Amino acid sequence: MTTITKERIELFIKSPLENGLTRGEQMELARIALVSLDAEPVSQPYKLPEEKGASLQLRNLIRKRHAEWSDSTFGNVGPVGPLKHLSKEALEAAAEPGDLSEWADMQFLLWDAQRRAGISDGEITAAMEEKLKVNMARQWPEPKDGEPRLHIKEQPAPVVPAEMPKGLAGQIVSLLAHNIGDKFLAQKIWYACRAAMLQRVENAESRCGNPKVSPDGWIPVxxxxxxxxxxxxxxxxxxxxxxxxxxxxxxxxxxQAWSDKALSGRVTHWMPLPEPPQEEK
Known part of the structure; x- marks a missing residue:
């Protein structure tokens, strides 16, 4: 039985006249082809659709017509409007994933926002390449249908400053001077110290949270x-x-109001209570 090698086939493809196959090699090649036809196809979870020729030309024509219609209808505005509208269309598409008109609206809005922001397809492709690397390096929880895909963020550990934070000494002196005889004085001092020790973590969380939260975590009443x-x-x-x-x-x-018997002043700012320290086992 003749065995045909990969190198022999490559030579034949490059120059079939100079490197003709023998009768035995032809039969072996036919046998390999027959086996491959009978083999079970390898399953592919997803194959990117190829868009070329007439389909790509039609897509570009639709994109051009939409840009002309958008400019004549909405004028020379920025990308914010289409991006905000995109969130509405995304929710509608989530409710009816099979409605292709919702997917079309999302594509129109993405095109419009990108064009109005002055971002080219090449820039988007480069950004996608870099973002894919970031996403692939992140840790993700088990996917759940119907829930957003959020990567697992590392939680910063509370940092206790080596020295007394600025302002804490003044708070303690003020508490001592104006609360002589107050049975809650020790508790007030403890809460002030504890808040100062956790302030660094609270600051980081507040900057990522509600925009109405001040840089140090306090929310004005x-x-x-x-x-x-x-x-x-x-x-x-x-x-x-x-x-x-x-x-x-x-x-x-x-x-409706701050109700605390021990409260003798006026609340000006507030924040959620910090998590209590965990007792070591």
Missing amino acids: SERMPEESGRYWCYVEEQNSLGKSHYQWNCSWNG
């Missing part, structure tokens, strides 16, 4: 109040015979 009843960490302003003082306190919010 003039901006908004807590949505749910419960206890919150508050910044309190108090006026007495010795003057004005400020301190931090664990306050109770009943949905």
